[in-house]
Amino acid sequence: MKKFLILLTVLFLTGCSSDDDTLSDTAVEGVWEKTTIVDSNEYDELDENLNYESVIQYKFLKASKFESYTFIRAIESSEIAGYMFKELGSYTINNNRLSLISDRWISQDDSGALQSLQELSLNEQEVEWSFNIILEQNTLIFNFDPCGPAENCIGSITLNKVN
Numbered sequence: 001m002k003k004f005l006i007l008l009t010v011l012f013l014t015g016c017s018s019d020d021d022t023l024s025d026t027a028v029e030g031v032w033e034k035t036t037i038v039d040s041n042e043y044d045e046l047d048e049n050l051n052y053e054s055v056i057q058y059k060f061l062k063a064s065k066f067e068s069y070t071f072i073r074a075i076e077s078s079e080i081a082g083y084m085f086k087e088l089g090s091y092t093i094n095n096n097r098l099s100l101i102s103d104r105w106i107s108q109d110d111s112g113a114l115q116s117l118q119e120l121s122l123n124e125q126e127v128e129w130s131f132n133i134i135l136e137q138n139t140l141i142f143n144f145d146p147c148g149p150a151e152n153c154i155g156s157i158t159l160n161k162v163n
Contacts, residue, residue: 023093023135028060032140032159038072045082045114051075058140058159066091066100072114082114083107089127098142099130 035053040046052072059067070085089102104127105120107113134141138161147153 023096023133026062027135028093028098028133028140029062030060030161031163032058032060033162034157034159035073043072043081043112043114046072047074050077052081056157056159060091064090064092066102068102083117083120084114086117086120087127093133096133097130098133099128101126101128103127 034056038046038052038054040048040050040052046052051074053075055069055071055073057069057071061067066087066089068085068087069083071083072081073079074081084107086105087100087102089100091101092099103122104124106123107115107119108121109115131145132143134143140159140161142157142159144154144156
């Protein structure tokens with residue numbers, strides 16, 4: 001009887017999860033961010049007495065829509081100082097591979113100045129991008145495909161769920 005209980009316990013513990021689990025489109029719904037501290041001297045618009053962070057934010061919405069932004073935010077107040085990038089589109093997940101189709105807006109200011117969302121300029125339309133993802137509790141990892149020798153490769157980005 002003891003051997004039977006041990007065998008059942010082992011089967012139960014190993015059968016509860018699988019590396020083959022695939023994510024659904026709704027599994028990533030919410031707001032995800034990667035933040036990095038920024039020196040306020042990097043941008044003329046920033047108050048040198050405040051602390052800032054650079055934010056890469058993805059909002060995965062219902063109906064397989066998404067929004068992505070890159071901006072500078074004051075840490076203490078959460079006030080956004082300005083934007084560099086905006087992306088709006090749709091997404092699908094198939095076998096833990098995220099596929100995005102989107103329009104992209106970027107800052108056209110050559111001096112690197114931060115801009116409002118309305119000042120960003122449409123740069124590309126119907127851009128398709130696909131890469132593998134891993135979802136572990138409140139962490140979403142984008143694992144990008146390898147790129148050519150003359151390309152600027154990212155590798156991966158780790159985002160944390162904020163909402």
